[in-house]
Amino acid sequence: MTGDRRKFRREGEERRREALITAALELIAEGGPAAATVRAIAERAGVTPGLIRHYFQSKDDLTRAAYRALMQRMNTDNAAVLESAPPDPVSRLAAFVAAALRPPVVDPGRMGLWAGFMHQVRKTPEMAAIHAETYLGYRDLLEGLIAALPLPIDAAERRRRAIACNGVIDGLWLEGSALPAAFAPGELERIGLDAVGAILGLRLPSPQLSET
Amino acid sequence: MTGDRRKFRREGEERRREALITAALELIAEGGPAAATVRAIAERAGVTPGLIRHYFQSKDDLTRAAYRALMQRMNTDNAAVLESAPPDPVSRLAAFVAAALRPPVVDPGRMGLWAGFMHQVRKTPEMAAIHAETYLGYRDLLEGLIAALPLPIDAAERRRRAIACNGVIDGLWLEGSALPAAFAPGELERIGLDAVGAILGLRLPSPQLSET
DNA sequence: GCCTCAATTATACACTTGCATAATTGCAGA
DNA sequence: TCTGCAATTATGCAAGTGTATAATTGAGGC
Numbered sequence: 001m002t003g004d005r006r007k008f009r010r011e012g013e014e015r016r017r018e019a020l021i022t023a024a025l026e027l028i029a030e031g032g033p034a035a036a037t038v039r040a041i042a043e044r045a046g047v048t049p050g051l052i053r054h055y056f057q058s059k060d061d062l063t064r065a066a067y068r069a070l071m072q073r074m075n076t077d078n079a080a081v082l083e084s085a086p087p088d089p090v091s092r093l094a095a096f097v098a099a100a101l102r103p104p105v106v107d108p109g110r111m112g113l114w115a116g117f118m119h120q121v122r123k124t125p126e127m128a129a130i131h132a133e134t135y136l137g138y139r140d141l142l143e144g145l146i147a148a149l150p151l152p153i154d155a156a157e158r159r160r161r162a163i164a165c166n167g168v169i170d171g172l173w174l175e176g177s178a179l180p181a182a183f184a185p186g187e188l189e190r191i192g193l194d195a196v197g198a199i200l201g202l203r204l205p206s207p208q209l210s211e212t
Numbered sequence: 213m214t215g216d217r218r219k220f221r222r223e224g225e226e227r228r229r230e231a232l233i234t235a236a237l238e239l240i241a242e243g244g245p246a247a248a249t250v251r252a253i254a255e256r257a258g259v260t261p262g263l264i265r266h267y268f269q270s271k272d273d274l275t276r277a278a279y280r281a282l283m284q285r286m287n288t289d290n291a292a293v294l295e296s297a298p299p300d301p302v303s304r305l306a307a308f309v310a311a312a313l314r315p316p317v318v319d320p321g322r323m324g325l326w327a328g329f330m331h332q333v334r335k336t337p338e339m340a341a342i343h344a345e346t347y348l349g350y351r352d353l354l355e356g357l358i359a360a361l362p363l364p365i366d367a368a369e370r371r372r373r374a375i376a377c378n379g380v381i382d383g384l385w386l387e388g389s390a391l392p393a394a395f396a397p398g399e400l401e402r403i404g405l406d407a408v409g410a411i412l413g414l415r416l417p418s419p420q421l422s423e424t
Numbered sequence: 425g426c427c428t429c430a431a432t433t434a435t436a437c438a439c440t441t442g443c444a445t446a447a448t449t450g451c452a453g454a
Numbered sequence: 455t456c457t458g459c460a461a462t463t464a465t466g467c468a469a470g471t472g473t474a475t476a477a478t479t480g481a482g483g484c
Contacts, residue, residue, distance in 0.1 A: 059473090
């Protein structure tokens with residue numbers, strides 16, 4: 001008579017893992033790491049808490065998987081910007097910089113996510129490795145774009161400039177995400193393009209938005 | 213006969229509050245917000261958990277007080293750098309930039325602290341106000357240093373350059389703190405000085421360390 | 425239709441958390 | 455020395471945490 005047991009559908013392993021990871025990321029973005037409890041994650045994923053332990057060895061395991069997924073998505077997004085960019089080096093660099101300084105990259109939720117993971121990144125070696133790899137990958141991408149420009153600088157100097165450009169981008173991204181009301185729409189983009197241009201000794205035009 | 217009740221000393225209110233705040237900040241810096249439990253904070257402050265509620269209305273109240281104290285300390289540190297700087301505008305700016313890009317400002321613990329508070333800053337209006345005030349204060353300080361330079365730019369352009377310079381500083385600070393092994397000693401300072409110089413169109417010499 | 429087994433749910437447990445409240449005690453002033 | 459009060463400790467509690475384990479059930483193969 002007690003037919004009150006919850007109905008469910010069986011899903012493929014990949015879909016379930018992804019749903020759980022997405023739920024965890026959303027919760028951390030919204031309410032910080034503390035909000036991403038096993039029960040909250042399960043509820044958002046439309047599932048029962050016990051199932052998490054069927055797909056992940058522990059909550060930490062899920063957390064690591066979520067961080068890895070987040071970083072992969074960000075890498076993919078960055079690469080996608082270059083796919084649909086004009087062929088000339090200056091336009092490509094400008095597109096890359098501008099994309100990082102407007103929504104959806106500039107976004108309080110994404111920054112909350114980033115900050116939420118920061119602590120674990122500092123302490124868990126595996127997550128530290130993921131972070132280092134992602135950061136250096138982004139910087140190498142940027143350095144590659146700079147190398148395609150006709151600049152009379154050697155490799156060491158190019159590395160330093162790439163670090164500096166990466167710094168401006170990160171810093172402006174951070175400030176725009178943490179304090180959205182402090183900047184007019186498009187303002188960060190313009191400031192970032194000018195600053196990167198100044199560091200590299202050239203002018204970066206504001207790229208027109210690509211219509212996909 | 214049961215003399216096993218803990219001995220204690222009465223302290224002034226100010227000292228106890230400060231000790232509790234310091235303990236909370238240390239714990240957050242070391243182990244993230246999750247490590248700063250009421251019990252852990254009390255233990256580090258050499259006190260019993262119940263006392264926290266005697267000096268603070270709730271744990272959130274203590275957290276807010278800790279954030280306020282942290283921001284005040286950082287403001288004080290920044291101002292102190294300028295106290296002992298050479299009088300000429302270029303040197304002052306260089307000292308300000310360089311100080312932000314070396315220890316103890318560049319430091320994994322400090323960044324962990326910053327990241328740990330980020331989430332609450334986003335959601336608690338009072339903490340958001342503190343954050344905005346501190347950030348804008350820092351930027352205004354920087355803009356003031358720039359205004360003292362002989363540059364042919366108007367106020368709007370000066371504001372944009374200040375935002376950009378602030379961005380480089382923040383971004384490099386972040387990267388140096390998150391990935392200390394990726395940079396040689398002094399490298400961040402040099403990169404930051406060059407970048408700020410490029411943005412402003414001048415050369416910033418590396419300031420000699422002031423011996424207090 | 426039935427069987428089988430993995431996917432899923434249900435339940436329980438030990439532990440931690442923030443908080444409330446009562447019991448002590450250090451210490452300043454008479 | 456004694457007294458009174460606020461600073462401090464001790465104890466307990468309800469809620470929430472991650473996890474282990476047993477009981478169900480959806481769905482594909484025969």
